[in-house]
Amino acid sequence: MKITKDSAFKSIKEYVVMTLGAMLYSFAWIACIIPAKGTGGGATGFSLVLASALEEWFGVSIQIGTMALIVNGILLVVGGLVVGWNFGVKTIFCIVMLSVGMNVWETILPAGDFLHLERILSIILGGLLAGAGVAICFTQGGSTGGTDIVAMIINKYRTISYGKILIYTDSLIICSSLLVGYSIDSVIYGFVLTAVVGYTADIILAGNQQSSQLFIVTHDYEKMADTIIQELHRGVTLLDAQGWYTKEQSKIIMVVCRKRESALILRFVKAIDPNAFITVGSVMGVYGKGFSALSKL
Numbered sequence: 001m002k003i004t005k006d007s008a009f010k011s012i013k014e015y016v017v018m019t020l021g022a023m024l025y026s027f028a029w030i031a032c033i034i035p036a037k038g039t040g041g042g043a044t045g046f047s048l049v050l051a052s053a054l055e056e057w058f059g060v061s062i063q064i065g066t067m068a069l070i071v072n073g074i075l076l077v078v079g080g081l082v083v084g085w086n087f088g089v090k091t092i093f094c095i096v097m098l099s100v101g102m103n104v105w106e107t108i109l110p111a112g113d114f115l116h117l118e119r120i121l122s123i124i125l126g127g128l129l130a131g132a133g134v135a136i137c138f139t140q141g142g143s144t145g146g147t148d149i150v151a152m153i154i155n156k157y158r159t160i161s162y163g164k165i166l167i168y169t170d171s172l173i174i175c176s177s178l179l180v181g182y183s184i185d186s187v188i189y190g191f192v193l194t195a196v197v198g199y200t201a202d203i204i205l206a207g208n209q210q211s212s213q214l215f216i217v218t219h220d221y222e223k224m225a226d227t228i229i230q231e232l233h234r235g236v237t238l239l240d241a242q243g244w245y246t247k248e249q250s251k252i253i254m255v256v257c258r259k260r261e262s263a264l265i266l267r268f269v270k271a272i273d274p275n276a277f278i279t280v281g282s283v284m285g286v287y288g289k290g291f292s293a294l295s296k297l
Contacts, residue, residue, distance in 0.1 A: 014140045018090065019097055025133030025144070026065070026101030032126030034064070035113040039177040039190040040130075040197070041170025043146030044098070047071045049173060052180040065102030069095070072145045079149040083156050094142040120189070127193045131200025138205060138260035170194050205259050211286045212262040216253040216269055217241070218276040225253055227268050232261060256286055 029044060039045055047067040054060040072095045115122060134144055151165045174190035218224055225236040239252040255265060262280055269276050 014090075015093065018094055018137050018140045018142045021133045021136030021140070021142070022094055022097035023101045023105075023133070024136065025130050026098055027105050028126040028129035028133065029064070030102055030105035031109055031115060032117075032122045032129065033193060035115070036117075036119045036122035036126070036189070037182070037186050038119075038123045038126065038193055039174055039182055039186050040193045041147070041166070041173045041190070042144070043071045043075065044068055044102075045170070045173045045177075045190070046146075049177050049180055052177070052182075056180055063103050063106055065099040065104075065106065068102060069099035072099070072149075075145060075149040079153055083152045088141070088143075090140065090142040091145060091148075094137045095145045098144060120192075123189045123193050124196055127196025128200050130193075131197040132204060134197065135201040135204035135260075138201070139263050141264045166198075202259075205263075211283050212257055212259045213281050213283045214253075214255045214257070214262060214265060215279045216255070216276055217250065217278070218253070218269070218273045219250070220273045221251040221253055224269065224272050224276075227272060228253075228255060228265060231268065232257070232264065234261065234265075256283065 029040075029048075032038075033040065034048070039048060044064075047064055047070075050071070051062050051064050051067045054062060076092070076095070113122070115125075117125065137144060147166050147169055150169055151160075154160055154165055171191075174187055174194070177190065178184070178187060216224060221238065225238065228234055228236050234255055234257050237254040239254055241250050241252045242248065243250060257265060259282070266278065266280075269278060
């Protein structure tokens with residue numbers, strides 16, 4: 001593939017934006033959530049529980065960012081062995097930057113609650129900033145790992161919706177913080193944090209629907225379909241169509257994806273055929289392989 005000046009600039013911009021998103025997410029945890037004695041789900045919440053357990057039970061102190069890198073690294077290896085090494089460079093980059101960002105903020109920011117906010121306000125602010133950071137990474141094709149990898153592993157053997165996996169794992173992680181000295185109000189704040197993070201990310205990613213349906217009308221449908229399958233690992237359906245004005249036969253590409261993937265698909269479409277006609281709609285429910293199982297209804 002020939003690297004042009006525009007493509008190089010685009011790639012650099014994407015990684016810069018992902019870095020900003022990762023730094024925003026890590027700032028939320030170090031400056032807002034942890035000083036407020038909050039907890040949360042995902043790989044970061046689990047890393048916080050593990051770090052607290054090591055310090056309380058064994059007297060071993062480890063930075064939260066380092067622990068997050070270890071946890072995500074293990075998940076990546078296990079996920080690679082179970083479902084294959086389909087993790088993109090952007091996912092690995094975001095995971096590393098999240099961990100680096102946490103350690104950097106922990107080093108340069110004043111110790112304690114330097115923002116001097118009410119506890120609930122600090123948790124909500126942390127959720128808003130963390131959700132924004134996650135959404136920024138998603139818009140550039142990155143992923144924060146954690147629950148995404150767990151969902152891939154579980155769906156290898158049993159079809160369970162991403163939303164359910166997120167609820168189950170986050171609830172387990174948040175409640176497990178009681179074992180390492182966190183109080184019941186910290187657990188309650190943990191669920192509040194999870195809700196704020198999820199809702200904020202949904203809003204930024206243009207809607208509160210979990211999935212999107214795209215119809216793409218293009219003459220270069222073969223290359224378009226191959227790119228979506230190979231790069232995004234999403235199924236593609238070709239529909240027979242006829243343009244009534246020109247009376248020409250054509251194909252329509254139909255893709256159903258997670259809403260965070262729609263922006264990436266639009267960039268692929270623009271790169272392949274800038275004159276393509278596209279409609280994007282939110283769908284209330286998607287059932288089948290890779291989404292919610294029909295048997296679960």
